[in-house]
Amino acid sequence: MAAKQKVTDLVAEMVAPVLREAGLELVEVEYKKEGANWILRVFLDRPGGAVDLDDCAHVSETLSTALDEVDPIPNAYFLEVSSAGAERPLKTERDFERAVGKRVFLSFYEPLDGKKNIEGTLLSFSDEVLRVEEDGAVFAVPKEKIAAARLALVW
Known part of the structure; x- marks a missing residue:
């Protein structure tokens, strides 16, 4: 569990500048195993507006490149970037x-x-x-x- 927490914290730090530049905010980072696959999910929101497909694509491409350079996750995983949605979780x-x-x-x-x-x-x-x-x-x-x-x- 500690390793998963470290991955989510690291990804949150890595994505923060990209989100600030795009006027987006991070809702949550999940890193978990589903079946045989590891999934890294990044959920976004835009204060006062909606997150669109272009926002998700931009963040996904930028984060993917950064993750490839740093390579902080030892196993293979799928990266998913999406809007937190209309029924977004409330945590903080x-x-x-x-x-x-x-x-x-x-x-x-x-x-x-x-x-x-x-x-x-x-x-x-x-x-x-x-x-x-x-x-x-x-x-x-x-x-x-x-x-x-x-x-x-x-x-």
Whole structure:
């Protein structure tokens, strides 16, 4: 696990200047084995806008060249660069702060007020507590109780 963490940290450092130049931001780097293959995934976002195919291609080409030069990953892998998507994960404090006023989906490690998950509007995030309104009820959710969080599409 430590080796995987080092790979993700190194890739995040390597891609940072490219993203700054393109007006993009890094959402997440994943490095994991799927079946017989290792996958290195880089998820991007553009504050106030959308990530397009040209953005992904530019970052992929630039990062691929840099990775080939430094060669920090000992085994073969596939590089995937994509938008974080409309239902992007929420992981950092900044993610939660930017999601205030938006619809979110939260799942918990154990039931909270009898619920395993909540989907509603994130009213606030402060002192590591999220206030979420679901169907007229407001829940105070300690961040450490959240197993997974993401933006949720409204249909």
